[in-house]
Amino acid sequence: xxxxxxxxxxxxxxxxxxxxxxxxxxxxxxxxxxxxxxxxxxxxxxxxxxxxxxxxxxxxxxxxxxxxxxxxxxxxxxxxxxxxxxxxxxxxxxxxxxxxxxxxxxxxxxxxxxxxxxxxxxxxxxxxxxxxxxxxxxxxxxxxxxxxxxxxxxxxxxxxxxxxxxxxxxxxxxxxxxxxxxxxxxxxxxxxxxxxxxxxxxxxxxxxxxxxxxxxxxxxxxxxxxxxxxxxxxxxxxxxxxxxxxxxxxxxxxxxxxxxxxxxxxxxxxxxxxxxxxxxxxxxxxxxxxxxxxxxxxxxxxxxxxxxxxxxxxxxxxxxxxxxxxxxxxxxxxxxxxxxxxxxxxxxxxxxxxxxxxxxxxxxxxxxxxxxxxxxxxxxxxxxxxxxxxxxxxxxxxxxxxxxxxxxxxxxxxxxxxxxxxxxxxxxxxxxxxxxxxxxxxxxxxxxxxxxxxxxxxxxxxxxxxxxxxxxxxxxxxxxxxxxxxxxxxxxxxxxxxxxxxxx
Amino acid sequence: xxxxxxxxxxxxxxxxxxxxxxxxxxxxxxxxxxxxxxxxxxxxxxxxxxxxxxxxxxxxxxxxxxxxxxxxxxxxxxxxxxxxxxxxxxxxxxxxxxxxxxxxxxxxxxxxxxxxxxxxxxxxxxxxxxxxxxxxxxxxxxxxxxxxxxxxxxxxxxxxxxxxxxxxxxxxxxxxxxxxxxxxxxxxxxxxxxxxxxxxxxxxxxxxxxxxxxxxxxxxxxxxxxxxxxxxxxxxxxxxxxxxxxxxxxxxxxxxxxxxxxxxxxxxxxxxxxxxxxxxxxxxxxxxxxxxxxxxxxxxxxxxxxxxxxxxxxxxxxxxxxxxx
Numbered sequence: 001x002x003x004x005x006x007x008x009x010x011x012x013x014x015x016x017x018x019x020x021x022x023x024x025x026x027x028x029x030x031x032x033x034x035x036x037x038x039x040x041x042x043x044x045x046x047x048x049x050x051x052x053x054x055x056x057x058x059x060x061x062x063x064x065x066x067x068x069x070x071x072x073x074x075x076x077x078x079x080x081x082x083x084x085x086x087x088x089x090x091x092x093x094x095x096x097x098x099x100x101x102x103x104x105x106x107x108x109x110x111x112x113x114x115x116x117x118x119x120x121x122x123x124x125x126x127x128x129x130x131x132x133x134x135x136x137x138x139x140x141x142x143x144x145x146x147x148x149x150x151x152x153x154x155x156x157x158x159x160x161x162x163x164x165x166x167x168x169x170x171x172x173x174x175x176x177x178x179x180x181x182x183x184x185x186x187x188x189x190x191x192x193x194x195x196x197x198x199x200x201x202x203x204x205x206x207x208x209x210x211x212x213x214x215x216x217x218x219x220x221x222x223x224x225x226x227x228x229x230x231x232x233x234x235x236x237x238x239x240x241x242x243x244x245x246x247x248x249x250x251x252x253x254x255x256x257x258x259x260x261x262x263x264x265x266x267x268x269x270x271x272x273x274x275x276x277x278x279x280x281x282x283x284x285x286x287x288x289x290x291x292x293x294x295x296x297x298x299x300x301x302x303x304x305x306x307x308x309x310x311x312x313x314x315x316x317x318x319x320x321x322x323x324x325x326x327x328x329x330x331x332x333x334x335x336x337x338x339x340x341x342x343x344x345x346x347x348x349x350x351x352x353x354x355x356x357x358x359x360x361x362x363x364x365x366x367x368x369x370x371x372x373x374x375x376x377x378x379x380x381x382x383x384x385x386x387x388x389x390x391x392x393x394x395x396x397x398x399x400x401x402x403x404x405x406x407x408x409x410x411x412x413x414x415x416x417x418x419x420x421x422x423x424x425x426x427x428x429x430x431x432x433x434x435x436x437x438x439x440x441x442x443x444x445x446x447x448x449x450x451x452x453x454x455x456x457x458x459x460x461x462x463x464x465x466x467x468x469x470x471x472x473x474x475x476x477x478x479x480x481x482x483x484x485x486x487x488x489x490x491x492x493x494x495x496x497x498x499x500x501x502x503x504x
Numbered sequence: 505x506x507x508x509x510x511x512x513x514x515x516x517x518x519x520x521x522x523x524x525x526x527x528x529x530x531x532x533x534x535x536x537x538x539x540x541x542x543x544x545x546x547x548x549x550x551x552x553x554x555x556x557x558x559x560x561x562x563x564x565x566x567x568x569x570x571x572x573x574x575x576x577x578x579x580x581x582x583x584x585x586x587x588x589x590x591x592x593x594x595x596x597x598x599x600x601x602x603x604x605x606x607x608x609x610x611x612x613x614x615x616x617x618x619x620x621x622x623x624x625x626x627x628x629x630x631x632x633x634x635x636x637x638x639x640x641x642x643x644x645x646x647x648x649x650x651x652x653x654x655x656x657x658x659x660x661x662x663x664x665x666x667x668x669x670x671x672x673x674x675x676x677x678x679x680x681x682x683x684x685x686x687x688x689x690x691x692x693x694x695x696x697x698x699x700x701x702x703x704x705x706x707x708x709x710x711x712x713x714x715x716x717x718x719x720x721x722x723x724x725x726x727x728x729x730x731x732x733x734x735x736x737x738x739x740x741x742x743x744x745x746x747x748x749x750x751x752x753x754x755x756x757x758x759x760x761x762x763x764x765x766x767x768x769x770x771x772x773x774x775x776x777x778x779x780x781x782x783x784x785x786x787x788x789x790x791x792x793x794x795x796x797x798x799x800x801x802x803x804x805x806x807x808x809x810x811x812x813x814x815x816x817x818x819x820x821x822x823x824x825x826x827x828x829x
Contacts, residue, residue: 006553010546017591037580037589038514039630043623050776054763058623058665061518087723105524113550135550136532145532149525153750160758161749162525163518164665167760169776174722174759178818184752321630323583403819407723484552 002477006484018487020469022477030469032453032487033332041319044443049075049435052443053166056431059445061163062105065098065155066424067445068168070431073267073420075170078435079410080266086406087172089396092259092272093185094159094168095422096389101151101162102425103352103382106491108133108144111379114488115237117481129237132230140200140230147196154185154393172407179402186397193390203229206387214362216370219380234379243376247486249468251373253278254339254348254451255358256288256430258423259392272392273359273423277341277348280368285358286341290419290430293446294345296336299329299455309458311338311345314432315417317444336454337446338461345457349373349464350427350448351490353381356388375489382491414438424448426491452490465490506538506571506680509563509604510545513590513597514624514633515577518666519615520547525750526669534673538680543568557593564603572679573608573653575601575636578617578624579646582632589631598646601636610679611636611653612660614672619661619692620768621645637661637693641768657686661693665765670747671698692768694741702791703737703762706745707754713738715809716802718829722759726817727828731786734776735761738790742766 006018021029040059044052056071057064069091076083112133120126132140152162158175159165167174198206203226213222223232238244257275260268275288294311297304303322304310312318321333338345348354353373356364363384367377415436422429427448434442454463462470465487474480512520529537544551544559551559562568579598580590587596605611613636616622620640624633635645637659643649645659652658660679662671675695678684690696704710712719712728719727729735737745740762744754755762764770779787789798816825 010549010552010556037582037631038516038624038633040623042628042630043626048774048777051771051773054771054775055623058516058518061516061521061666064516064518105521109548116550135548136535142532145524145530149527149750152525153752156748156750156752158758160753160755160760161744163521164765165755165758165760166763166775167755167758169722172723176723176725176759178725321583323588405723407721409721 004477004480006480018483020480020483022474025474025477027469027472027474027483030466031331031455032334032463032465032492037321037333039319039321041443041445044440047440048438049078049433049440050169052431052433052440053169056445057164057166059447062102063098063424063426064163065094065159065165065168066422066429067431068166069095070420070422070424070429071433072168072170073422074418074431074433075420076410077267077418077420078416078433079170079413081171081410082265082408083260083263084172084405084408085263086400086404088260088263089400090158090173090175090177090406091168093393093396094155094165095259096393097151097155098162099425100386100389101148101155102491103386104144104148104151106425107379107382108141108148109135110491111485111488112234113141114481114484118479119475119481120241123237123240125233125237125240129233132233143196143200147192147200150188150192154188157181157185169407171410172405174407176406177400182397182400182402186394189390189394189397193394197387197390201230201383202226202387203232206391210387210391215366216363219363219367231380231383234383235376238376238379243379243485243489244371244374246375246472246482247378247468247489248372248374249349250347250464251280252346252348252464253280253354253357253368253373254288254350254428255355255423256421256428257359258355273355275421276358277339277346278354278358280357280373283369285360290421292340293430294338294340295444295446296338296457298336298458299331300335301330301333302335311340311457314419314430314444314446315434315442317432317442319444332455334450334454336457336463337451338454338457345459345461347454347457347461347463347467348451350451351378351381352385352425352427353378354427355423356381356385375485378489412438427451449490449492453492505541507541507543507569508572508574508676509543509570509608510574510576511592511597511600511604512546513575513577513601513618514580514631515615515617517547517576519576519672520545522666523614523669523672526673527751529673531669534676538677540680543570560593560600560604564607566607570604570608572610572612572676573604574612574614575618576614578621578631578633579636580624580631580633581646582630585632601646605636605647605651605653608653609655610657610660611647611651612662612675613637614662615667616663616665616765616770619663619694620770622665623771626771626773638768657684658689658693660684660689660695663692663694663699663766663768664742665763665770668744668747668749671695671743674698694766698743699741699766701741701743701746703740703742703744703754703756704790705743707737707756708745709756712813714805715813716806717809717813719759719827720829721827724759724825724827726813726825729756729759729761730778730790731829732778733761734774734778736764736767736772736788737762739788740764740767741791
């Protein structure tokens with residue numbers, strides 16, 4: 001048995017170490033370790049609740065709008081805010097624009113450049129993928145460089161700046177756009193659609209793809225018909241590299257749902273993407289209830305006042321870092337996310353694949369059925385989401401009603417509790433906030449990376465990511481590229497792990 | 505050929521992502537025009553694990569020449585000065601920063617965190633974070649007030665949360681062309697050409713500021729955010745309304761207050777509220793304006809406010825905007 005620590009494990013957001021144990025060339029144990037703690041939840045205590053709108057986007061430089069959206073939604077609930085439909089449309093556009101830049105940048109800058117690995121040098125289409133995906137020089141890499149930032153322009157038109165805008169506030173959004181600004185954003189999205197998504201990613205018309213590709217076979221057919229698109233090349237290369245057999249994991253998909261569809265007071269009831277839990281093997285869907293979310297610290301460098309074997313709901317959550325190196329059971333400052341279902345603790349997968357399968361997207365459901373939750377299906381899901389979002393953003397902007405309000409000032413509230421649940425680029429993100437005497441009494445953030453990469457819970461259950469790695473056969477223990485693919489296919493973000501750290 | 509190494513400490517990655525938004529030149533063009541070799545960057549480079557450690561050690565041993573060391577995020581000293589809240593390539597990041605700063609020709613702090621400590625170093629500073637050469641207002645920070653890089657310059661600060669890509673590329677291009685001298689820097693070691701004006705320069709709401717027409721609630725184009733809604737644009741040094749964000753806009757243009765993120769004291773908290781003294785005058789006045797002058801000027805300005813400014817300009821039918829004061 002040999003043990004290997006990959007440090008730093010780069011091209012994830014932030015710093016990550018991965019510790020894998022091999023028996024011959026098979027992974028028999030895995031620990032995912034972040035090396036950074038920034039204490040955001042501690043900083044928020046005692047502050048004005050609205051300050052969270054400025055501080056929480058700074059949790060993450062690539063998905064700040066998701067934190068902003070979650071934060072504002074939690075405050076909507078606390079203030080019982082009425083959110084006008086125009087505000088919902090613009091908030092949705094901000095969230096989707098940010099997710100699109102992330103999904104593209106992650107795919108090309110962080111995931112795909114691993115095809116340069118030694119393992120693939122004698123593949124038949126190696127030269128072709130290098131021509132496309134090599135860092136700095138690759139044709140598609142360059143196209144992504146040029147086009148992904150256009151989504152940040154769409155964001156800035158309504159959000160002021162990207163990253164780290166703070167335009168979403170309880171009761172709506174600070175912006176009051178004129179029709180020319182709506183038009184400008186629509187024009188950028190149409191440009192992206194026609195000259196990037198259809199030309200480079202898809203190789204064919206988006207509307208045809210979304211209307212007709214409903215199964216894995218349809219997708220293979222699409223790849224046959226539109227060979228020049230990167231999607232076809234990813235499928236072709238991925239299948240040859242066995243990406244469809246890598247990284248199955250828990251087989252349990254979790255999504256909080258995303259993007260309200262209509263006006264609401266306090267908390268939205270309907271969303272474009274529905275929340276829930278989907279069991280891949282059993283093909284079974286279950287409702288999601290935030291009351292069942294728990295965080296444990298038995299394996300984490302934290303203490304709980306009620307004891308470390310206790311699970312706490314985020315409303316009662318505590319963030320007391322304690323680097324007790326003598327306690328050998330603790331190895332990470334990731335708190336452990338678990339969801340209580342039928343008396344059991346489950347450790348699901350979060351991300352684009354989870355989001356689209358939970359909401360019942362037929363292509364993604366069939367993909368999971370045929371090639372499993374896998375490295376390949378995750379990469380495909382992320383690109384499919386960009387196509388869906390680009391169309392949905394156009395719809396939201398076309399429906400914007402100039403002259404109607406974008407904000408309704410909520411009445412002031414001295415105390416209350418609220419949560420905001422969204423789908424960030426990396427998956428289910430929740431903020432839980434308790435306000436007392438007009439100050440933040442407790443602020444707990446549970447991030448998607450934490451859901452995917454938790455350490456063990458008191459019952460010894462492993463996280464989805466650990467399960468995805470364990471059992472993997474690597475072609476070369478000294479070049480475990482398969483491990484890299486599995487971790488990066490999840491779009492790991494260690495900076496958003498507000499409470500993660502590990503000592504060596 | 506010039507070499508650049510970019511590392512992240514107590515960071516969110518926002519400055520990196522902001523840098524990727526650069527235009528004219530974009531990042532790839534910039535590297536090629538100026539013949540820059542990016543030795544390593546955590547999000548962009550292929551090398552991982554042992555190869556990165558080897559590279560860093562070669563830089564520290566000066567086997568590889570390092571022209572520009574860019575650091576993003578805070579230097580994390582916690583817990584108890586150990587730096588173990590931010591481990592990187594097997595060691596506390598602070599130790600890498602210390603050694604690499606000694607061998608680099610130029611050291612650049614990109615973003616408010618690396619410049620002054622930013623969000624992580626704010627009260628109660630749970631990670632014992634600090635900036636490279638400042639801790640908030642105080643000179644010193646991690647490297648000490650006397651630190652000079654090999655080209656005999658202090659740390660060059662590019663604050664902002666995040667820094668705008670054009671500010672970063674301008675600073676880098678001046679360094680590469682040997683055009684940046686100590687005289688180009690202000691008292692906080694920021695490039696004067698970027699930080700010598702306030703956020704208010706170019707703000708479309710400036711006319712409302714001039715005539716003291718206040719915006720009372722969010723969600724409107726008209727009215728100034730300074731009087732009631734916490735905008736710090738009149739005393740924050742940044743070109744956000746002159747060099748627009750993402751080619752499109754700025755915070756104040758979309759009705760979000762300026763939070764002062766290019767300044768040493770960011771984050772100040774209580775962001776959406778303008779704190780006032782007993783006579784109702786904002787506690788913090790526009791840069792360089794005395795209390796007496798402000799009071800006199802306000803009275804005259806308010807009395808002479810043109811009628812069209814206290815009405816909605818375009819869309820609403822009311823005679824007077826009830827969101828304006």
